Amino acid sequence: MPNDTQSSHPLLSCTDRLAVGWQDFLILFGRILLGWIFMQSAWRKFGDMPAFIKSSLTDRGVPVAYGDLLGYIAAPAEFIGGVCILLGLATRYAAILTFVFIIIATLIGHRYWDFTGAQYRAQHTQFWKNVSMMGGQVLLFVTAGGRFSLDALLRRK
Numbered sequence: 001m002p003n004d005t006q007s008s009h010p011l012l013s014c015t016d017r018l019a020v021g022w023q024d025f026l027i028l029f030g031r032i033l034l035g036w037i038f039m040q041s042a043w044r045k046f047g048d049m050p051a052f053i054k055s056s057l058t059d060r061g062v063p064v065a066y067g068d069l070l071g072y073i074a075a076p077a078e079f080i081g082g083v084c085i086l087l088g089l090a091t092r093y094a095a096i097l098t099f100v101f102i103i104i105a106t107l108i109g110h111r112y113w114d115f116t117g118a119q120y121r122a123q124h125t126q127f128w129k130n131v132s133m134m135g136g137q138v139l140l141f142v143t144a145g146g147r148f149s150l151d152a153l154l155r156r157k
Helices: 016-021 023-047 049-060 063-088 091-109 117-143 150-156
Strands: none
Touching: 016 023, 016 091, 023 063, 023 091, 023 117, 049 063, 049 091, 063 091, 091 117
16 A cells, blocks of 8 residues: 655655655554554563552452453453554554553553642653554554555465
């Protein structure tokens, strides 16, 4: 899916050739960056699932019964979504999965409006960091995996 669209004005088009020429590599690079954070985060959860459930879910107000369920759904979803994004496999579905994951994780874990002082600032930063990651998932949904992806490889066969 080549994109040779020019910028809005000729004075702002200096990077167009770079973006078009390196598009497939840049999509791959972006997928690696986006996928890695989910994979490594999920891997930590797998390492001590009870601690993750307690500190990230039940200690933050999720009822214990739902905390266990969410914990055992969230970690695999996060890991599988990250791997799929990194490899470019079912990329659009993985972008949707991780987008939904980010929404739920953000609303459970980064409710900055419940805090004051330093905790408020830290949670506010984490909340908006997650919103920006959601933007990355939207862009990934639009671009798909690019030429250097398993999606592209499977499409050719």
